[in-house]
Amino acid sequence: MTHPAAATVPLHTPALRAENIRKAFVSGQQHTQVLDGLTLDIDAGELTLISGPSGCGKSTLLAILSGLQKVDSGRVQALGSELGQLDLRALERFRLQHTGFVFQGFNLFPALSAFEQVELPLNHMGLSREEARRRAQQSLEEVGLAHRTRLRPSELSGGEKQRVAIARALAKEPELLFADEPTSALDAANGQMIIDILHRIAHTHGTTVLCVSHDPRLVVHADRVLAMEDGRILSDRRTRAPLVDNKETPS
């Protein structure tokens, strides 16, 4: 099934765009320039992986592109919206309606069943109870957890917990899905399953999936790999042809 909202952003338009962004952190006497004039486009409907050594700025870049953090200077566009122009409320609404997140530590509520974890944000989005239940069931089925919906996090394996977290993000039917080190707490087999699911989501739902990781196992599964070091993109490599040819037809 193709996500209907994916059609709102033409495929030749980057889903995410960073233009000359700068970001520094100051703590006490220490000034850390994390991103220093970084420019980047992320295409819709692909799994893009940002890899690089610890501390190079991957998570900061992800937080900025998803509207969780502000830049010091430069522009960030997501689905054509200029994130810097949105006030806090509009930004929250944008994130609720258009983005999903998957984190290294799963971020699940200990007291809720898998089904309730997925259903909860859908209620906040204002969906009817029936629609929320339908989406929750469908998303859990899609990540292979139809038989585990009643279990709480303490009763699930690490890989299953991460699949619940993915189902929770997926059920929102977001155009943008952000994953920060989604496999680093998992063994090889579970890590492989998670990246396969993320890849499938990008291709079957038209979702733009941006994943940061220093896990080298993920590289071969991404459509595009950006290698980052010291806050800069060192290389930009496609592992397969883009979904559409973005080049202008020569006249």
Ligand SMILES: Nc1ncnc2c1ncn2[C@@H]1O[C@H](COP(=O)(O)OP(=O)(O)OP(=O)(O)O)[C@@H](O)[C@H]1O
């Ligand atoms: N809130 C903050 N306050 C101060 N410094 C920060 C903050 N967030 C990040 N940094 C610093 O910015 C730099 C980049 O951090 P970031 O988390 O983006 O790197 P990363 O590539 O994702 O690393 P890792 O792979 O270890 O998660 C690091 O030096 C980090 O210490």
